[in-house]
Amino acid sequence: MKRRDFLKITAITTAGSMIPISLKAAQKAHIVIIGGGFSGATCAKYLKLWGGRSIDVTIIEKNPLYTSPILSNLVLNNIKNINSLKFSYTGLINYGIKILNTTAINFDTDKRVIYTENGKKIRYDKLVLAPGIDFKFPNKYDINKIPHAWIAGKQTLILKKQIDSLRDGDTFIMSIPKKPYRCPPGPYERACVVADYLRKKRVKVNVVVMDENQDIIVEKKAFGSKFKEYGIDYRPSCKIINVDDNKMEVTYSQFGYMESIKGNVINIIPNQKAAKPIFLAGVNDGDFAPVDTKSYESLIKKDIYIIGDSHKSSQPKAGHIGNGEGKICADAILRNLNGYPVFDNPKTNSACYSPVSDNEATWLTAIYRYDPTTKDMKIIKGYPKSGMPSKKNFVDMFYWAGNLFSDTFS
Ligand SMILES: Cc1cc2nc3c(=O)[nH]c(=O)nc-3n(C[C@H](O)[C@H](O)[C@H](O)COP(=O)(O)OP(=O)(O)OC[C@H]3O[C@@H](n4cnc5c(N)ncnc54)[C@H](O)[C@@H]3O)c2cc1C
Structure with a gap:
């Protein structure tokens, strides 16, 4: 490749590796992400930060604002107002990410096309599915009378x-x-x-x-x-x-x-179980979608990646780790588009702070490393670690959440 044909930038993965990424204008790939939650929004942001103008990134998200489930239990005891947990996509638009506020209702994965509720047909080169969860209700009942409050x-x-x-x-x-x-x-x-x-x-x-x-x-x-x-x-x-x-x-x-x-x-x-798009795209095995956690590419269909709560792995279904999965997936997609092998030793980290009253919280954390034999993440010796309820943890919880919100949406 001639020098004038590409611009080199450096990307730092969550595993701390440094990779050069060559960006060829003529090969502009379109990456479409379904779902702008913790995993999808992070993946979009880091694709654009690391991939720059060499790629087009679109998020299809059904809600104009994202409401964080993280800290939402604190709405129940008046510590938080639900509006303080809502995030707009303006920060992501500023990176050059296109946001389509509509629902993805079907997929033709052979033709690489997504059909949306507002009648659009969107073509992709790489598809990232980050739609979160759905429920397996024991029977039909009115969720306005008996709420789950889990979304x-x-x-x-x-x-x-x-x-x-x-x-x-x-x-x-x-x-x-x-x-x-x-x-x-x-x-x-x-x-x-x-x-x-x-x-x-x-x-x-x-x-x-x-x-x-x-x-x-x-x-x-x-x-x-x-x-x-x-x-x-x-x-x-x-x-x-x-x-x-x-x-x-x-x-x-x-x-x-x-x-x-x-x-x-x-x-x-x-x-x-995983949310509907996983089943519509035909990438599920049972209730969730199996992936190679080195890249989060589907083990069922090529060029489709699944991150966050809807993928199947040994990692917990959580927003902090979903943010990390989004970065690893972005790195893997950019490497793949540029002809580099994916990073083969990724690590992820999960973290949860749990309020247990109006002024005390606990915490739980774990680190995972890629295991090439199972293609899954394996918890590192000595983890999980956790902390008992304290007032200090309650204060730290808001710093932790603020950092996560800002890394995802700003
Ligand atoms: C009470 C509570 C406390 C929590 N506390 C913590 C914590 O302390 N730490 C932690 O790490 N995690 C915590 N979590 C978990 C965390 O909120 C989730 O794991 C995280 O939100 C999952 O991210 P995601 O991107 O997979 O899915 P989501 O955040 O649910 O995002 C999915 C997005 O996809 C969109 N979508 C779905 N289908 C379509 C479609 N067909 N078309 C267009 N858009 C679509 C949805 O509208 C949604 O915005 C908590 C959860 C709850 C309920």
Whole structure:
């Protein structure tokens, strides 16, 4: 390649490697990303930062503003306002990323075409799917009466209003899905935040937590001690069989027995699967999409990449690690477009801060390294690490979240 044909820039991957990327104007590739959440928005931003004018990047996102699920449990106890968790895409537009506010409704992966709800047909060279999660509801019921509040926004506000309507002697029921699900500590965090809020409001409510897992799956010491302190009725191995929004009743099985329980407010967080685009593009194996985590390219279809909560790997489904996956995927796509091999030893990091009251939080972190035999990420010895509830963690949580929000959307 002649010197005048390309411009060299340097990209720093999350693994700390430095790569030269040659940019040939004549070969402008179009990379389309479905979903502008933590993984998709980060991938778009770093594709443009590292790829510059050699590529076109488009995000197809159904909502004009993104609402962060991270910190959304703090809307329930009045620490956060939902509007402070909303992010516009102006920051990304300033990098030269095109945002299409519409829903991707179908894919022709042979012709490399995406069909959108507003009647457009969009061609791509590389497709990144970052659409997040969908739910496996146990039966049909009205989610405006029995919210999940696991995709933040309107659902969070419905649950907030219901929690504020609770009175002495009432019962609040919430369920915890079977893993894998979005944000492993999140439901335990929610139970603590709600119980602490009601206690401080001096409303005596019976808080029942029905977990489909056999035990608290993360930070058992921290959440277990808070459950005890708050008097939470924690029930392990509870599979939700039926939700009745008329009778406000949940039927569940536990240790081979069927039981029913009535609640004044019921918050079912259903079991989860990848969001619809994964199935429409035909890149799923069961509920999620298998990938080679060296690049996040699909193991089923070439030139399609899946990042964030909808991919299948040993990593947790979380926003902080989704941000890292977005960077590794951007790096791999640029290397591939420029004829370089992908970086073969990526590392990722997950981090969650969990509020457990209106002034204390815990944390959980882990580091993963690529394992070439399984093509999956493997947790590094000594991890996960976690911290017990403290006021310092509560303060640090906002610095951590601010950094993540700004690295993703600004
Ligand atoms: C209460 C709670 C607390 C949490 N706390 C933490 C934490 O402390 N740390 C942490 O790391 N993670 C946390 N998480 C998890 C984190 O929010 C998610 O893992 C993260 O949002 C996943 O990012 P994503 O990009 O995969 O999906 P999302 O953020 O859900 O983004 C997907 C986007 O795709 C769009 N989309 C979907 N389908 C289409 C379509 N067909 N067409 C166009 N657009 C589409 C959606 O509108 C959405 O904007 C928490 C989650 C919850 C619920």
